[in-house]
Amino acid sequence: MLPLGWVTDMPGLLHAARALIDNAAGQTAVQALAAGLPVVGHRPIPGHGADGVRRMAALGVSETAGDAAALLGSLDRLLPDGPARRERVAAGRALFRDDALARVLDLAAATDARR
Numbered sequence: 199m200l201p202l203g204w205v206t207d208m209p210g211l212l213h214a215a216r217a218l219i220d221n222a223a224g225q226t227a228v229q230a231l232a233a234g235l236p237v238v239g240h241r242p243i244p245g246h247g248a249d250g251v252r253r254m255a256a257l258g259v260s261e262t263a264g265d266a267a268a269l270l271g272s273l274d275r276l277l278p279d280g281p282a283r284r285e286r287v288a289a290g291r292a293l294f295r296d297d298a299l300a301r302v303l304d305l306a307a308a309t310d311a312r313r
Contacts, residue, residue, distance in 0.1 A: 208226075209229070212230055212233040213233060216235070217235055217237070217277055218230035218235050219238050219263075220242075221239070221247055222251070223242070223247060223250025223251045223253065223254050223260075227239075227254065227260070230290070231259055231291070231293060231294075232290070232293075232294050234287045234291055235287070235290070236260070236261075236287060236290070237259070237260035237261075237290065238260065239252075239255060240262070240263045242262075257306065259289045260286070260290070
């Protein structure tokens with residue numbers, strides 16, 4: 199893992215990565231989903247970060263890792279090419295096809311109905 203400061207070529211950086219470990223479910227997570235990267239929420243910031251990380255996972259476009267062991271388990275599944283990675287990438291990219299807002303609202307409604 200290499201923490202970085204300000205990046206001027208976010209698409210290039212994301213295409214060079216295999217996954218995003220995220221703590222806020224914000225713009226960087228959305229960019230990662232659009233770029234075809236699996237997103238794992240880990241140690242989210244309080245408030246909107248924690249809510250967003252949980253919501254993205256509930257929608258099936260990312261997953262959460264509550265501790266270091268869970269984070270390593272998620273990365274073990276999502277970094278190599280395989281069904282888990284393909285499923286997460288497809289779910290994330292689906293948000294950017296056709297009517298993305300309708301897709302998110304449908305996913306949200308289905309998630310809420312299961313509660």
